[in-house]
Structure formats: structure tokens, C-alpha cells
Amino acid sequence: MSKINWKTIAGRFIWMTTLLIIFHTTTVAQSVFEGQVLDSAVLEPLVSVTVSLAGKKIATSTNSQGYFKLTIDDTLRIDTLTFSSVGYITYKLAISDYKPNPIVILRTSNANLAQVNITKRKLKFERLNGFGLSQIIRDTAYVPTPYSTQFSFAKFFSAPEDNAILSKIEIGRIDFEMLFLEKLDANNEMEPLMPVTKSNPKTRFLIHILSVNSQSRLPDKLLFTKSISIENNLSWVTVDLTSELFVLKSKEFFVAVEWLRIPYNEIFKLEWAPRVRAKNKNGKELLEDVSQYRVFYQPALASYPSTQLAPSYIKNKQGLWVPYSNDKEVALSATIKY
Structure with a gap:
């Protein structure tokens, strides 16, 4: 019967423990920001509104129901969520004011947009x-x-x-x-x-x-x-x-x-x-x-x-x-x- 190599077992144990410690310390907690964006005039969902983090290259867009979901690392210093869309005034939501599943209302801007004549x-x-x-x-x-x-x-x-x-x-x-x-x-x-x-x-x-x-x-x-x-x-x-x-x-x-x-x-x-x-x-x-x-x-x-x-x-x-x-x-x- 072969002898047990305790040194080898101990070395492998230390190596696995080190990997676990490294994995644990590099795992970063995440926060999820989600909600819905509506038009202020008709209170209908707005599609393709860009939801981004101020100063960060992290963004998402609202779906067909005006719903958005943004997952970010807690290590990032986040102050504000920004909501922007063509023809609407950009809205900024401070993280301190964020509540679960908010409904964000966007107002139309005063820009002269092309109009479509549908009277016929x-x-x-x-x-x-x-x-x-x-x-x-x-x-x-x-x-x-x-x-x-x-x-x-x-x-x-x-x-x-x-x-x-x-x-x-x-x-x-x-x-x-x-x-x-x-x-x-x-x-x-x-x-x-x-x-x-x-x-x-x-x-x-x-x-x-x-x-x-x-x-x-x-x-x-x-x-x-x-x-x-x-x-x-x-x-x-x-x-x-x-x-x-x-x-x-x-x-x-x-x-x-x-x-x-x-x-x-x-x-x-x-x-x-x-x-x-x-x-x-x-x-x-x-x-x-x-x-x-x-x-x-x-x-x-x-x-x-x-x-x-x-x-x-x-x-x-x-x-x-x-x-x-x-x-x-x-x-x-x-x-x-x-």
C-alpha cells in the first residue's frame, strides 16, 4: 500500500484556500435600478429612452412597455441616473431619491420637431x-x-x-x-x-x-x-x-x-x-x-x-x-x- 503524501495534500489545500480567498475578495456586490418611463402629456410608456449613469459609460434603454433595468457594481461612485430621449427634456434622478420601481415622467422639449400631417x-x-x-x-x-x-x-x-x-x-x-x-x-x-x-x-x-x-x-x-x-x-x-x-x-x-x-x-x-x-x-x-x-x-x-x-x-x-x-x-x- 502506497504511503500518503501529506505534504502534497497540504500544498493542494493551501492552493485551493488561496483561490477561494481571491475569488471572495474579487466578488463585487451589485445594485439593480429598475422602473418605468412615461410621457407627461398622455402618460403612456416611452420606448428607447436612454437610462445612463452620470459620468459612466454604462447605459440601457427602455423596452416597449417603457421599463428599464440597470445592474451596476456597488464599487462605482454613483450620484445620478440620467433619462434622455429625442424630443424630451433630460431628467436626472439623484440616487438618494431613488425608490424601488419608480415611475419617471418625461416632458416634451420646446424644440421644433418635424410634424406629420395626418388630417387626410x-x-x-x-x-x-x-x-x-x-x-x-x-x-x-x-x-x-x-x-x-x-x-x-x-x-x-x-x-x-x-x-x-x-x-x-x-x-x-x-x-x-x-x-x-x-x-x-x-x-x-x-x-x-x-x-x-x-x-x-x-x-x-x-x-x-x-x-x-x-x-x-x-x-x-x-x-x-x-x-x-x-x-x-x-x-x-x-x-x-x-x-x-x-x-x-x-x-x-x-x-x-x-x-x-x-x-x-x-x-x-x-x-x-x-x-x-x-x-x-x-x-x-x-x-x-x-x-x-x-x-x-x-x-x-x-x-x-x-x-x-x-x-x-x-x-x-x-x-x-x-x-x-x-x-x-x-x-x-x-x-x-x-
């Missing part, structure tokens, strides 16, 4: 049931509605005339990392607890266009369906339908969102529920609060207070459309051209 086309664009950015970011309810229905939500729309072309659909969405549970404390005041369990920002869902039943006025026949996939925490989702050339034969229609009950869309929400701890000598139950988890599904639709609510419906477990009874308007709009 005689097309009108109109946004139906529109909402604003300030309305969707104010939605702080920790149980989004109709998000808890988990099946389908449909909202009524009425165009000025028949045979309009559906151009796009816009959806306001809630970022779960901003939501917190609350509970009454001993002084009967709302006490913030822990945030909702972190969720995967990615989601898939379906958009449907439905006809209106002439008698019941409920959502009726399926006219069009599009599958939507989102890869980030967008608060403002734009579904571009210009290439579909979908014609609304009737001026009245429903836009519906259908949740896909799949693990990919799951989010776990922490809640509180009473539990019987004991009974006193008189038989009265003594309760205590315990935590419990509930499973919900993305996407969470934002809502906002409104005095004129569009007729809306949710689909229950039996597959029936029932009135959506809430004092808030769900952030769901449709843009048509005619």
Missing part, C-alpha cells in the same frame, strides 16, 4: 373610461378588489359609434411590495405590521373582448382574446392592439381580465384570524389573533374612488356574472380609433 386620414382617437397615474398609485388597500375574486372581471365600454377599431387597452396594477397589513392595537388605532409576502413580479393573464347581451346587459359572447405576459413590476400596463386590426361591430362592449390560477401567478398574503385560546369558568371563549396565509393570483388591478362608476361584473365560482359592488372604479381603459 380623418381618424379620431378616443380613450374610454380613462384614468390617471395619480389615481392608481394612491390605491393602498391591502386587499385589492376585484383581485380577490380570482376568476374574471369585466367592465362596460361605449364607443361613439359602431365599427370602431380597438387600438389599445391600459391597466393599472398594484405593486405588492408596497402593501402592508394593518391591525387594531389596544388603543383601537391601526397598527402597521409586516409587509405582504414577497411575490414574483412576473404574471400571465388573458384579456377578452365580450359582447353585451341585449336583454340582461351582462357580458355575453366572446369576440376576441389575447394572452398577456409581464416580466416586471409595471404599475401601468399597455396592451398594444394596433396590429390586430380588431373592429368593434357594436359600439357597446366589455373588456374582461381573466386570472390564470397557476403556480406561476401565485402570491401568498399574510393575514390575521381569531382563534379560541381557552374558555373561562363561565364558558366564555377567550380569543387570540393568529397568523394565516392565503393564496391569491396576479395581476392585482388598481382601483380609485369615482362618482360615476362604469357597469362592471365579476365571475363567481359557478361561472355566472354578478354585479361588481364597490365604490371604486377599476383602472381599466380602452382606446379606439374611428
